[in-house]
Amino acid sequence: MAEKLLEFNRDFSDSAEECQNEKECVAELFEKLQNSNEFNILAHYLDTMFMDEVFNK
Known part of the structure; x- marks a missing residue:
């Protein structure tokens, strides 16, 4: 999970x-x-937030 988060947020x-x-x-x-x-x-x-349509755009 940590690796996925950092890959998403990697500078x-x-x-x-x-x-x-x-x-x-x-x-x-x-x-x-x-x-x-x-x-x-x-x-x-967090699950609820990331499943919202606004994050799927």
């Missing part, structure tokens, strides 16, 4: 090393989130 000026460092940081953040009670609530709202 073309980022070096491979910067991308790897960011991916590790985001993966750690996702791991912490998944172990929290708030994760399911957040995931639900």
Whole structure:
């Protein structure tokens, strides 16, 4: 999931090393989130948001 997010948000000026460092940081953040009670609530709202037609244009 972290890798997909960073690929979507990747700045073309980022070096491979910067991308790897960011991916590790985001993966750690996702791991912490998944172990929290708030994760399911957040995931639900993100799913709803990204399934909206405005994101399919």
